[in-house]
Amino acid sequence: MPSEKLDLLQGTLDVMVLKTLVAMGPMHGYGIARRIEQVSGHQVLLNQGTIYASLVRVEQHGWIVSSWGTSENNRKAKFYAINEAGRRQLAKETAYWERLAGVMDKVMAMRPSEAEGEPA
């Protein structure tokens, strides 16, 4: 287990929630939190409880819908499912992340001579 967890950028968790729901289909808060923990190798979620602020935010944006249902082991739980608007939003966010990652890659790959530029 890594000693430090990653600080999450504002809205990053929201994107993870959307992506998780696309990947897993309708899921309850606990399931989403566990999934993010597993996929990230326990590097991002400080506490499982933090997922609920993200869920309500995303739901209020109208990207996911929720309803009460029953889990496979017969527990009543609130299930979240992504809708069309959510998928569109996710596509936008994915494109954004890819651009940002590309830029970051380039910047990080910079070598000292290139950074200094040519003398005038």
Add this chain to the structure above:
Amino acid sequence: MSILRRARERWRAFRSKPQLDAELEAEIAAHIDLATDENLRLGMSPGEARRKALVDFGGMNLAKDQQREARGLMKLDILMQDLRYTFRTLVRDPGFTVVAVLILALGIGANVAVFSVVNTLLLRPLPFPDSQQLVWIAPPPTKCGQSCATYSTDAYDEFRLYSRTFQDVTGYFAFSSPGNLSLNRGGAPISATGIDVIANFFKVLGVQPAMGRVFRPEDAVDGAAPVVILTDAWWRTQFNADPNIVGKAFDINGMQTTVIGVLPKSFDFGAVFSPGAKVDAITPLDLYGPPRSYGNIVTMIGRMKPGVTIAQAQGDAAAAAPHMCWQNKVPQSCGAYALQKDGTGGVVPVLLKDYVTGKLRRSLVVLWCAVGAILLIACVNLSNLLLARAATRSKEFAMRGALGASRARIVAQLLTESLVLSGAGAVFGLSLAFVLITWLAHQKAVALPLLMTLRIDGAALGWTVLIAVATAILFGLLPGLRLAGGNLQEALKDSGAGSGQGRKHDRTRSVLVVTEVALACVLLVGAGLLLRSFMRVLSVDLGFEPARAAAIQVDFDASAPTAAASAEKLRVTFQQVIARVSRIPGVEAAGVSDYLPLGQNRSWGMSYPKGVKPPDNNPDSPLVYVVSPGYIRAMGTRIEGRDFTWDDGPSSEKVVMIDRDLARYYARMANWPNGNAIGQVLDGGGGNLVRIVGIVDNVHEENTDGATGWQMYFPMTQANPNGAQLIVRTQQPPDSLASSVLGALRELNPKQTAAEFRPLQTLVDHANSPRRLFMLLVSSFAALGLGLAAIGIYGVISYSVTQRTQEIGVRMALGATLGQVQRAVIGKTLKLALVGIALGTIASLLAAKAIAALLFGTAPTDPAAFVGVIVLLGGVSFAAGWIPARRASRINPMVALKNN
């Protein structure tokens, strides 16, 4: 889009908080259950499984708060929470709440009321469209009264012709006397007051009638059918608000007069042009009829063209002035209105607003400052009260701080409390202001312009909100910062009494009390000086005795084919009236004059001693009164020489009485032997000679607190009176004779209207009314300030006694006597009070200089006012300290020591 949607969702979430909270609760419970189930499957024991689930979930409350914050309106939630908490704490401490709200209500109420007055009189434009274009056109003030402030109809015409910067110029007849209309609808004639205006009057002012029409030029020509426009008030009271009144005709002054219109409620002639006077009807002035030869009779009011500045209008008027003639037929009277070589006269437009309320500006500013001081005192008091509470609540806040409340959160909570208090104060204050304003608006007898139009309007409401918020911040901030900034641990440990923190509070509170006392001192000195001035005004020798005398307007008809027959008819009529009224038991003297002092007036030209060359610069000519024999005695005016008699007839030598100052002026000019004017002859010009038979006291004819002008009295048997006011001097208060005097007049003339029998004192009161009202208001505010300061002193001393119960107990146990304990407490009180009084006295000296112009016969350093205030404040402070001192001396040492 989703942002909007989110905002809507958040608002909805805020509205349905309990339900959403319950749902979150259920969701989290399910989360824990699901996690526990999984942990069980992984082979943990039930206890271990659940513990691990909770640990993984993390801080339960944090998660909930985060979710709530994401979902709803956290700030609003906190505000609601603070409000609920505030209401709970305030209800728990009703004594504090009531006192605080009361103090704030008084402070805010006084401020809102005075703001309404200031707004109506100074800030708001006059109640006419584009009123900033309206100007009053007159020479600068003189001593010769209304005749020198008005123009002849010829001069008016020329001004209208030659001025270029005005859309139009209008005016009204300045010499209509109260009760000049007699409405006859069968039964006793009804007395009313009408004003003659130039036909374009309402057009220039921009007043639209509520019904019917305003005057047209053809209403004001020779032989036009008589018409009248009613004021809203008269239409309601006298004509039962008859909706079909327009077109009906009534017998007014013996002529069938048609009502052509009713004015809107918003138009009050008296409120703007003649403060304190009631005007019932408006009639057209026939400029080209007989008034043409009356001399100066019309005021001038102009409406400047759009974009014209007052300076341009003044230049234009000065250029037009040389063209204006007193009478066009008399060439040497042309240019009489232009600026004279000695700097007097001139045709000067001033903004109508400045003419109407300009004189009051200083008084109103003083009043505004006074209520500002009241508000400051109230704030200081509240700060003090809150500091006292803060001391007892410091533990509570320290505890909240320890539990994680941020400093900002605690200050916000305290500000919420202040706002709730000041909000409640504002609501009560507004009601208070409403009562005060309603009372003021009904002071019909007060000669202040626009008073009737006073009301609490939108601006006043805005002002209320503004001062409520400002007050809350002002009095809430200091205790708030003090509390929130306090050291947590110290506060938690601090048991209150006698500790360092307590002392620090004490010092702040002392500074506040000193401020309060100083402010109250300034208010009291101001009020004291105004009160002294008012007393001085009351004791002015007016030149007549207002007590036990009353006046009534007498209707008479002196029309006759020839001037001589008319004069004879007049003599017979009034000789009869005076003889008849004098026979009424209880009547000491009776006489008639056409004008009364402190009312309207007029002047004729200047006369000079016979054979003396008039000076180059004409002084202001004397005011002229046409009186009957006995008038001087009825007024209680002292006389040297002789009064007129009924034998001073049209054919006998012309006689005149003059006042003492004028007699001195003439005597010096003509070098009369012994300076004695009696028996000397004056030349009124054109061989018009009159002999001075009597010298009378200077009478205050225009105001009670200014310099007097000259006066000249002519016998009504030799000059034509402009009306008749019968003065009756009585042995008892005059009211008791009202009906018998009116009865006697009716006996002689059945057409006599039921005119009001007015005690002369009401004339004096009317003249003094603005000063009286102003003095009354400032005194009330000063009394309020004194009361608040007393509460402040009491609060601080009382609190310090409570805080030191233990210390006092120890002292008493160690042998301090009751007297020593009391002396210590009172000494502390007086020390605070004396510092406050000392600072206040210095501030008062500066403030008194600023109001010097409002004082009468009283120096700004008047020792009586200052000493009185110092003694009063000292006494009140002593009393405020004495009560807690007594309580301190009753402390039982045993109880005090055990109690902690």
